[in-house]
Amino acid sequence: MENDQLTELWEMQANDSSNFNPKDIITKAKKQRNSQYISITVMSLTVVVLFIYTFYYAFNHWNTFNLGLTLMITSLTFRIILEFYSLYRKEKQLISMAQKSYFAYLKKYYKARQIINFAVTPICIAVYIFGFYLLLPYFKDYFSKGFYTYILISGIFSLIGVSAIIIKSIIKEKRFLKQLLS
């Protein structure tokens, strides 16, 4: 088999590009863009509301309830903003870098992700749990025993669910990093 035959063999494949309609691609791209804008708007509004609440209300009536609530929301907001930022940066590099540089960037990116996964995320989860723990005495006083138990159990299950999702993505990223480094 000579050199040219390699190209011949490659071209012999049926051309099944199953072409999408370019208009559908534009529609999908616009949808993706819009959902990104919506997410950023929701996040920004949450941060704004949190700031307004903290500065104009919570600081005047400061108690452990407000502290707990603030800890929960800030840890969650911080982690989500970090996630958006790292995804945004990765996408920017994807469209501007040559393969060689992007490959090197991906290695750095997933190494940095390990720091986020193993240091930043656990801290955020710990702060979130601590905030939730501070709220519990208030819930116990204000709500019925049944509803309090419901909040407690659903809170624990939500945390287990979120942790499972995070662990799954950590495993995936670790495997990919190993693949990149091999």
Place this chain on the structure above:
Amino acid sequence: MITEQQFTNIYNLHASKVHRLCLGYASGDNEIAKEWCQEAFIKVWKYRKSFKGKSSIETWIFRIAVNVCLGDLRKTKKNITVNDGLLPNNNNDDDNDDDNDDDNDNNESNIKKMYHCIDKLNEQNRALILLELENIPQTTIAETVGIAHGTLRTRLSRIRKSLLKCIKNGK
């Protein structure tokens, strides 16, 4: 900035090449290749304002496509299953003889072997040979991958030799 009409033209011109490039990265898995191809063109449209014309539009599109394939977190399949739809057409005319069947079987087997061998290459060499097989000009390949033109020529000849050896010997 790229208009809808220009995007349609760009898509019609490059989609099949991008799709086959993705196929090589996806070890012949057509579903994944279609997804990557679509994702690459979605990014082309989304970031069309970022295209400043420093390189050709072709280079920019191939860069995006290669990087989309490179960055997918999915585990590479150990067993390569080339979709039957991609293999040479088996519907022979009535007057075709057994020799044609043998040729088709041989080509099918070689295409499967080729995917298997491409899969063994490192990420950069895989990009180089896939772009070369799509007859992309070498200057565009060099810019897409980010290596010097001289290096590219030497590298391509080495990759071709090792691919041929692998297809023949299965190693």
